[in-house]
Amino acid sequence: MTTSFDFENAQYLTLPNGLRVLVHSNPQSTSSFVSLSVRAGHFYDPKDCHGLAHLLEHMLFMGSRHLSKPNEINAFIEKHGGSINAWTGTEYANYHYQCHGDAIIRTLPAFADMIRQPLLNKEAIANEIQSIDAEFKFKLKDDLRRLYQIHKETCNPEHPFSKFSVGNASTFGEHTTSAIRDKLKLLHSTYYCGVNMALCISTPVPFDQIQTLVAQCFGSFDKGQQANTDWPSLYTPDNLGVQINIQPLQSARRMIVTFALPGLHNDYKVQPLNYISHLLGDEGEGSLLAYLKSKNWALNLIAGSGIEGDDFKDFNVSFQLTQSGLDHKEEILIALFSYIELIKDAVNDVWRFNEKAKLNTLAIKYEDSVKPLSLVSDFAQHMFMYSPEEVATLRTIVATYDKQVLEKALSYFTPQNLRLKIIADQVPTNKACAFYQARYSVEALDSALLDKLLSPPSCSYLALPPNNPYLGDNYARVPIEDKYCLPSAIHSSEFSRFWFAQDNTFESPKGDIYLSFDSNAFSATRADVAAKRIWLSAINDHLQSKYYRAEIAGLHYRLYGHQAGFTLHTRGFTDQQTLLAKQLLEVVQHYHVPKDVFEHHKQLQLQSLHNTLMNKPTNRLFSRLSVLIQRSTQAPIELIDAVEEVSYEDMLKAQENAFQEYFVESFMHGNWTFDQAESFYNDTLPIYQGANIPTLHRSVAKLPIGKSLYHEVICEHDDAAVVLYLQAPSNSLKDTALCMVLEQMLAAPFFNALRTEQQLGYIAGTGYVPHNQHPGMAFYVQSPTHGPKDILDAMTSFLLDQLNEISFYRYYWSTIQHNLLKQLKEQDLSFSMKSQRLWVSLGTQDFTFDRNTQVAHCIETLSFEDIQDYANALADRSHCGELVLYAKGKHQGLGDAPENLITNISAFKENTPYY
Template sequence: MTTSLNLDKSLFFTLPNGLRVMVCQQRSWQTCYVSMSVKAGHFYDPEDCQGLSHLLEHAMFLGSRHLPKPNSINTLVEQCGGTINAWTGTEYANYHFDCQSDALTKLLPAFADMLRTPLMDKAAIRKEIQSIDAEFQFKLKDDLRRLYQIHKETCNPEHPFSKFSVGSGEIFNSHTMDELHQRLQSFHSQYYCGRNMALCIATPFAPSRIKELVAQSFNMLRAGAQAAAEWPALYLPEQLGIQINIVPLQTARRMIVTFALPGLHNDYRTKPLNYLSHLLGDEGEGSLLAYLKSCNWVTNLIAGSGIEGDDFKDFNVSFQLTPTGLNRRFEILNALFAYIDIIKVGVLEPWRYQEKARLAMLATEFDDNPKPLSAACEYAQHLFSYSFEEIPLLHATVEDYDLHSIERALSYFVPQNIRVKTIAPNLPTDRKCRYYDAHYQVAPLPAEMLEALATPEPITALSLPPPNPYLSDDYHLTLPERGFDQPKLIDSSRGLRTWFAQDHQFHSPKGDIYISFDTEAFSVGLQATAAKRIWLAALNDHLQEKYYRADIAGLHYRIYGHQAGFTLHTRGFSNQQTTLAMQLLHSILTFEPGEENFERLKGIQAQGLHNSLMNKPTNRLFSRLSVLIQRNTQAPVELLKAVQDCSLDTVQTLRKQAFGRYFVEAFMHGNWSSEEAIQFARTLNTTCRNATGAPLSRSVTRLPAGVRLFHEVTCEHDDAAVVFYLQAPGSTLQDTALCMVLDQILAAPFFNVLRTEKQLGYVVGTGFVPHNQHPGVTFYVQSPTTSATELLNADYFVSQSASSGTGFLPFLLDKYSAKPA
């Protein structure tokens, strides 16, 4: 759950028309976040016009009484330094925006006008149907969307979850425009009313001031009635205790075990599902994942995700399988239920629950990645399900240990209550799902299997996590020192440089440490890049169990490759971070991959590269753009073969060469004193004895001014796409700022012209794209109906090519089509 709003200064009230409102004051902010939740998701679609709620969401942006032009609200919000968007879910639709705080008085009435009096012009709706259909076509080869549709077809057909939520041109065009227009107006009239809507605003202004603005903006909203929400059971009895085989498009081997639950996620006091996902998803020694990895059956495990509604919840335990694991699914299920049996005993010990509550409290109190707009959307929806008094308790950091609540939740974790999806190539199937042409099969799990899983074989290697050694009682702040508010070089010798800066702005007991290695042996050429990729995968796999407890205690790490070598990045609480960084550094310098897991890890890398070749066209083009602009960056199609051909001897040889001579640059930033930083730099210098090399070049390809270069990528995807890249003449701060401003200025009109007016595609946008700090701007569009050549010749692209006087010239164009030119 998102927890980035401080509710101490919150005001709750209800307008005379029934609109529930939450105003949350955030004094230090300079931005406002606004979210309106409407109980009008796809569950309320008519049976013969499924996707209508989604179409209405699109139509809401096509002009209103006071802003009649399509996307006028988008332009207005962007002029005020913000963004606006919407989504349609199962039970709810949501409209949300952010803006500079002083613009709220202008934007909130416009937002209300958009929601209350949409014009729904028929010609504009006809165009928007093309956008919906383009969105549908865009997802035809998306395995997640295909899996979602199969999920719908294997649940209770009387439950509204079974409806097709997206809509398509075929569905909407089966009605006359007059009929469709009337349906949209009726849907809006019935559901977009005060009693069926809830508003959350996070703002630096006093709630009393915002209350008056809300009343002025929304008092004219019709009261109406709240939508009924009484649904039958999500699953019929015969839809539990089943197995579902699904054949994916990408190379994948997964098993998803779904436990069908009532709305246990609504228990905000005990939060039993959070606790159970914490235990089942553990990755440390003795965990379910550690055991299954040691058997070479599983490479990853995620616990707790799954669809949910006001009164139902799917709790998924998802396993990434090895080829061996695909044939040992019963053993994996046995291990799962054996671990659940251990949990049933372990929950009797309150300390483990209390430790989880403390971890949650630390994550909330020292959240360094707040998502206020997501939080506003979440609270807007909560206003339908909880009283004003309960809302502040939803994300309380002190959770109540209630053994009865936890044991009640565990009572649903039984074999008879599971649905097992297996996703892999070449599985037996006997039917196709609607819309997405995905092949699957449904069959009951054998009775003898369910009986065996009810009393699973105990596994001595499984155990619940011990007390977390990385939890601390000391999260103190270091006093800032003069001269360290900007990065300062504190050590420079041989092939090593260390920089340090204090946090003088956020005053948090946290920090970041970056240690970057430039290693020629791991960087130059396909073979070197492939070997580095496998070595990094093996290293991270080796460290996962050992340092998982640090990660959940707020001490995070990441070891990742880049074009000159690789980087160790630690972040989180500063009090134990230098110790963690040195422990990880020791592992980096000494770890050698062995034979036992080499083929498995190499296979995972090859599978990831193979699947990347099936990414959507725009993703493929941006990947190729990086290859063309950045040196020592390899294309996935070429890297795939190099990974497949790479041997253990090659990895070990190149690793030895890489650590024989290298260059290190480190940066330490956060809640440390200069004395602590200097001591860390000395330790780093002593540890990195072979840091005698020189830094490798990170220069980018400089594209010739005034010349358009074309590069074409071909693949099997049906869509065509163009990425238009403009490289700045230099990498100064002014060049960077101008690129950012150019992106902001052109984003809205580019989207409006190419997507809304010309209907060239669903994926349309602009972006600020730096390569190694050299700035640039991209324009991109992907279309299921228009060829790459036609996209290239669109007026907007032509106008950009003609604008050579700006200093930002069009240098490179990527075209993408299903067939080679």
């Protein structure tokens, strides 16, 4: 089951009104994907009304000529098996959706109507301004959003990037609703026209039929005038060669070195920035990061990210610093420029460039999880930059070495062309940015430092990466044997299991290996979990430079904790993966963490745990929900004390005990033969022979039926939030199916009622939320304007009304049923998803490996009366367990203390019954 998204055979056409269209025919696909890119981003906001383009994006969903109700387009697309969304960027706005394959014939006219004929109703405008204001307030304590605003205030004020792109009640409030409507109409008529739009479609419907459909749907758009693209420079000379100090909200120490570039990221033939970021971002031995870590100055490095547009690009080198690194900023800068000099000196090394090009080619050729909707959105925008012939090759072209292009790109990496951001609690500042009130300051970099960076000294520790030893030559597929298409036990006992399966679905030379250890020494108490966190952090850091070459050659690994212990997971190309897995397993078993490394990672874990307490309220509530429901999951607020108290000796003892008493389960899935799997098992035999305890149970709290439990989460955020969780009474197929069905039925009405109509908050929704495969559903709202009591009252009122009137949904039942069945039956969208599904089935002892199929069959056989009965039981509170989590923010709480308030997490978990 493979689906091609190479676009080499895509067909291009231009309508008489100038609209560019790219149609990718994909007969194998069961879905259609549509994206429209419009040159109408926030750069085109009028000077007196910043955020207008963003508001217009919202308004296009609030009713059009033929689908006049707010969000009716969403319901229409969902009825045809899909979803629709949009975003507003700098130069472009983008609208995109997917649906069942042939449903594009019915959905594309509605989509075009939404774009061409929005109603722009005054009441809806007022409501959406409140939604945007809620979105703005939701991000008030987001450090990335605060950093972005400071970026805008420190660039050329004549460049449109400096505009406040989001908008809020204050900026829109400077105008009457009628005036806003007039401005929206003008913005829409000016930019939403043929010459400023590009449409990309991937569909199984034949091209001739799509061509006719597109002409019918979009041919009536005005041709219009091309939007201006002649902007001044993003930075003036005064904006370069500067240091910008920024105080974050979360505990952080970062240094971002930004090089201001022209649009070099658009060079698809040579791809010079990919090559430069590949070398600067190297994490292997001899790399810049490895050097900085050896000096205890940096923890992480990311190269190449940064804002970009059609003719500008910020190339960021971002460092996560230690306290010592913060004190040695100048030395880090010198090391960075020393490494850049190495890259410049090695520009003649054609082999190095070709190796990177081969890595890119392999990554695209064997891409495991293509996201078609993102892809068509990218191609819709590509049509503004490239010719039809160029667009067709963008996903398949191999970068070509060109010394002059590389040297030209590297010529921008100079001290005079940089901006230095220092983000830390203690940096001096002298002003606050608009809207977000983040503290910052700007000053010119010292000329003596700039002179040092012009001629940096060489460093004997630094070296460019050698040839990659993990880059293979053989990516052939092995023969498939039908008897191994589902997991088979090569070995099975009370204390250990080893499973093997081949893949007969995806034509890929890849595979996954899972090795999972259950151990009380890493899970029984908070102290054990604290020791495990520090150990995992230290060992992952140790592995980073040693096996980085494997990572970039398409051999990936993860070492992570779970409720009962930890898992080692390798994935990617099967060539040499077993070697990597054996090497990693050896390190995991025998690496001795030095005491100074323990202390370092203990502090990192404390910082990480403290930062989780700064997460947005809704995120905090869902995290706490998992803690309360899952017996072996610990709350960050409680782990902080445990991490502070754990000693070096405690961690060593926990590590020793973890490999003395454990259960181990392994799964090898992919492009291997049975003989290769058996050989890997024999090579790792000692770990199975040493296993000596049964698997540890993943218990789930049994919530009481007929009454709600309440739990308050204290958040450092002004917004209030509520999560109402309903837990099914069993994990039976029927309870699972009915939970899924009811959540899907209520999702759109809940969003429309509480967000669109009642304007309770920007974040509002529902979700099917299982814990350890035990079904449940959640309803959530985060609000800057309403407290928990108002939110909860609105939620319960909505649910009671809808559940008592469930017969209203009879008309929608067949559509909901169809969509759920499609999701369940098309579960494996990628090879890695299939591996994960099979691995989860093994963990839950579903040895038929078809639970989704069984749930689908159950949904197929449900009658609407079954749904009514389930809804009635929910309304009567005679079926599901109930848990309300809330954060009050700046508002009042729930009033009088609820009778069933959980105040002590540990006491609750000790005294509650479990499934």
